[in-house]
Amino acid sequence: MLPRLLWAVEFIVACGEFVIVFLHTISREAMQAKWIYLPALSCSFRVDMVEVRVSPSLEEAHEELVRAFEARKMVVMVAECSVNYSGRTGSQLGNGERLIVLKEDGCVLVHRGRDYQPVNWQPSGCIFQSQVEKGTLVVKAIRPTPLESLTIVTENMHLLASFHLKDEAAFSLHATEEDMQRAILVQPDLIEAGLKIVDFEKKVAPGFVDIYALDREGNTVVIEIKKDPAGFPAIKQLSEYLKHLQPAPGRRLRPIIVAPSLAKGAQPVVAKMGIEFKQLGLQKAAEVLQSHASSDQKVLKGWLGS
The missing domain is CATH 2.70.180.20 (Protein Yojf; Chain: A;)
Incomplete structure (x- = not known):
């Protein structure tokens, strides 16, 4: 009885007048490889x-x-x-x-x-x-x-x-809220143009403010970051921080939640409390960090080569 063979394309190489297709076979009895030459025309x-x-x-x-x-x-x-x-x-x-x-x-x-x-x-x-x-x-x-x-x-x-491709696997991105924070620190316009970072992990009585900044009009921006959909715990946490912060005279506090999305039912509460929402996900944060890392490497290589 002939063994059942499973064929798979390994790679295709254009070579002059021929296309070379490397196929390999797998069976219980043996493994072998073949080169098949096909006219490239x-x-x-x-x-x-x-x-x-x-x-x-x-x-x-x-x-x-x-x-x-x-x-x-x-x-x-x-x-x-x-x-x-x-x-x-x-x-x-x-x-x-x-x-x-x-x-x-x-x-x-x-x-x-x-x-x-x-x-x-x-x-x-x-x-x-x-x-x-x-x-x-x-x-x-x-x-x-x-x-x-x-x-x-x-x-x-x-x-x-x-x-057809069969792919039902779940995708897990190994990134953290700290990565989102770092992405905003290196690229503040992820939140808005003209944002100036003043401090991060700023100590206040209830805890630590993720990012403390000023907008282009001098208003104080207080940012709370969540890697998952932000719900009522994030709203409460940010509200507690605001009780211990004061803007400059003639300016106002701007509380902002940064997250991939808002949890179900959170939108009306956020709007009522005057809290802004800015969308930022782990994937985007990772891309920003990777981009800046590549830029830093180019600058370093240029400096070393000069």
């Missing part, structure tokens, strides 16, 4: 549930995209293309070779061969369309609300793959 193959087309014609790419969109598959393309955005603003990106990802939830990412951030993108909820016109493949991602669109005009398709 045009070919297609299927590995498990992944449809792969190498150097397809624009018509073939269009047909595969239509099937993928109807089946709500994820699509990955490597193509020579230009990108135009129309919506709240407008942008044009000239022709170049790029990696394009169209996800099952309707979001779009267009990557260059550098930088970790996409050069163009659209959030989830887009409607995908594909058509061939005037010798080009035109893929549109249309977002109904607010109305905006991303148009990708492809002249040459190098690679197209479509598939």
Whole structure:
């Protein structure tokens, strides 16, 4: 009885006139590897549930995209293309070779061969369309609300793959309220433009104020930070701090809760007590800290190299 083999694509390498696909097989009896040489001019193959087309014609790419969109598959393309955005603003990106990802939830990412951030993108909820016109493949991602669109005009398709991903795992970000505090300290405009940090962990009778600052009008800003949705305990804590703080003459106290969101039922209480809410999550705080760490490293490297 022949052993059951499981095939997986290891990687794809363009090499002259051929595309080299490295496949490996796994069975209970043996493990082996194979190199398969496919003509780079045009070919297609299927590995498990992944449809792969190498150097397809624009018509073939269009047909595969239509099937993928109807089946709500994820699509990955490597193509020579230009990108135009129309919506709240407008942008044009000239022709170049790029990696394009169209996800099952309707979001779009267009990557260059550098930088970790996409050069163009659209959030989830887009409607995908594909058509061939005037010798080009035109893929549109249309977002109904607010109305905006991303148009990708492809002249040459190098690679197209479509598939479903199964991923139900929970994501846990290992960040803390201290990280949120540090992010605000290094970038105060996360709260508002013109904010000037005066102190942090300021001692008052009931405890410690996370951030003590002045706005551009000289008003005293008292900030309480929570990494989870802020509810009544945070409101009470901030209210206690305010009893022991006084603004400068002619100025006022501005209590602000900073959190990813407000807990259910907290919004009316916050509004009634005159407490402001500023949204900041752990992910954004981590990105700010990472960005500033990278900038500091560049400055240090420049100084050492001078």
